[in-house]
Amino acid sequence: MEEKSDIVDATDDDRISKLPEPILHHILSFLHAKDAARMSTLSKVWDSAWNSLPYLNFGDKLFSKSKDIPRLLRAVDQALANRKKHKISIQKFSLWLPHYHELCYVSSWINMLIACNVKELKLRVNRPVYEGVLDYNSLTEAIFDAKTLNVLSLDGFNIEMPSDDGMIKFTSLRELHLSDVFLDEQFLQALCTSSCNLEDFSLQDFDGLASFQVAETSLPKLKRVNLKNCPSVFQLVDIASINIEDLKISTIDGNLKVVKITACKALKTLHLNEVAVTDKWLEDLFSSLPNLEILGLLGCEALKMMKITSDELKQLTVFYCSNLISVELDTPNLMKFHYSYDALSTFRLKASVLLEATLYLDPQTNYFEWQSKLTKFLANFNHSKFIKLLCDCDKVIVIPKYLRENLLPPLYGTNILQVCLGNLSNYSVVDIIDSILWISPHLDTLSFTGALRMTMKFIYKDEDASDEDEKPCCASLPWKCWRHTLKKVELQNFALMEQQDLGNYFFANADISEMVEIPGECSL
Template structure:
């Protein structure tokens, strides 16, 4: 009955076989032979024996490969639509590209997806590549050019990763939707995407990105939805205005001083680095902010003052997620709190991402609740497990006896108005510790409960 299966299913079965076994299978019937001859993917083993089954293997080669020409010729003659060539493989030593790739592979009319890893691209210095039929182009660990110009009306996706010596990339593709560039450490490759008016996704790492480039070039990408910048060392004042932007990610841009984003559709803002930006302005009604902070080991009063000023920029966010390498960095000391106002008074939902279980859950809850005294939910996420505290308040009730912590302060801390707390997913020991802490600290607490259990009156 297997001979009656549709050809795509037979090809799927063949994809799990070695090419030799699949070739043997093809002689059993005309239907199998037809499926074998029309197989959509070509595979080569470490000796470059050709077969037409399964996925391209990632093998390691320490010596120059002399059979790639025949491989490419075979693929083009058989009108292969997807061609992935990797001569780096899983080798552990530092790879040096040495094989000169035939340029005819870029102009092959059948190829729709082309992925190259570890090749020498010639002519050297200035390379111009025309891709008339390719929709997706991936270049990784290729070398031999300082300037790379890529054009193609059908190009939708271009990925350039770790191409040594590259100084400038220019893309001329009016239908390009996604461009990703990852340079080597300390590289400053220039990027020109002026003609890419259809761009929706842009990711740059170790690229020459300046304030003017962001302000003027990015403004032309009217369809842009995702913008990611990592290790862009020249960037100081990030200013972008785009109504379609949904995600902005800025990580390790060490000179960054000011961030301004005008994007009414923005729902995710991610930042990674230190507290250098003195001003962060995000005009969006429902943004979810994700902050990855590297704390000063000294944790001076100056650190906590900067932390307060930085976090205050995210008071209007729908959700705030903080990933910090030190729990103590988020617990503002009592003596410092006296001179500061809580930065996140309007925040409803705060997440803390930690690698390890907090050492002192009481101090951490107190510190986070000082930062955001009116939270509806406080979550702790560690090892893909979430623990949470949900709060209910009675702010309308008159408080007759203020706690000493808030005398003469216009805004009262969290201890004054919490009426009920629901704890979720904490272990028994943590539940008991938190219940005792809340009962002793919250002035108006009426009850605590654990999710799925009845309330316990305080």
């Protein structure tokens, strides 16, 4: 923070400086402390507002970019000492120290923050390295006396029980976020006993714990738990909290085999990443958790036969569960589905007609076998109004014409299709669009992202209008394809040569009246 220039009184035209101090505090709360301190040079009003500011955000770059660390340390020290002297309550304090050498300051700052009745504390100190091994920073025991804390975030510390009475006095704590820390079951047990108002608990990149257990009688207000990057030794999650609504668990290597959450009757959202979920565990889950609405399964290698029956499930994500051989979903109210498909032998889906599906198509077999299975898979979504297909290459979605002769178009009821292509091979834009319009023969909107970035909108003839010259190839099917009903095509972001090729394609295959290019800034 810089030296102050001469401070002047607010002028008559300076209406902002005449605002009440709480409003000036609110304005300054959006600034880093360094910038808020600079504002104090504008006038005596702003100087007073800075010196009484209860929000001190020193950010994550101030110390890492400074060439004068001692000056910054003194500035933080002075800011806290001033607030302690004038008995100013601190609502929020945030700081990242890239150098663990200044840890002696941290203990002093925590003592002053507690004296200032700090409500929210976010503190990160980079871990030291001893003989090539990362260690953890010591945390002053004074932190456990912070009775006024509502939100606490710690990063880089060894969190040990207080040595005097072994008591944690987080009676007001609502949120606790621990990252890159060392802690043990004893601390967790003490936390569960003392923090009766805790609602949100996140634990990331931690050591020391082999299990995470919350009894039914502890943490009665707990609503959200996030266990991220659990270590290899972590073997058990057992949560019996009846009010928990959101649970996220991810591991480093998929070793976590035991997750007991059947007592969490209020659970609405569950995300499991690289957890050893078994077929039986998943099937029983929904009978135990009647309110589960959102489920995410990522990298759950133990899962082979997924069977879900639920009237409450609204969102489902299944990605990279590579050993799946069968999926059966009886989920009539499912609205959003994210799935990575690699030619399953069995897939059955019952979902809402308003389903929005995002499908990552990942062929794990030869393209001939893949393409025939793909059309059968996509047919499960034939009534979905919006579908997004993610493909590493255009080969994944270009169905050869000889295969189309013996297959039905799978997405005949889809109105909006978005295709994200990672790479292009030797197929032309016309080849890609021709295949997609066979897959989904009555689209309203087709858009591309990734390697292609373009959009098409299709306008059709009046359904009541008769067409005596209608071609007979779709007569036996339950829909009219674009070839017989297309009236107009609107293009956006296509190159001139692509427009010409598509013009030749559409005028040769449909009785359209016009094809127009819409400027890129317009929305189709």
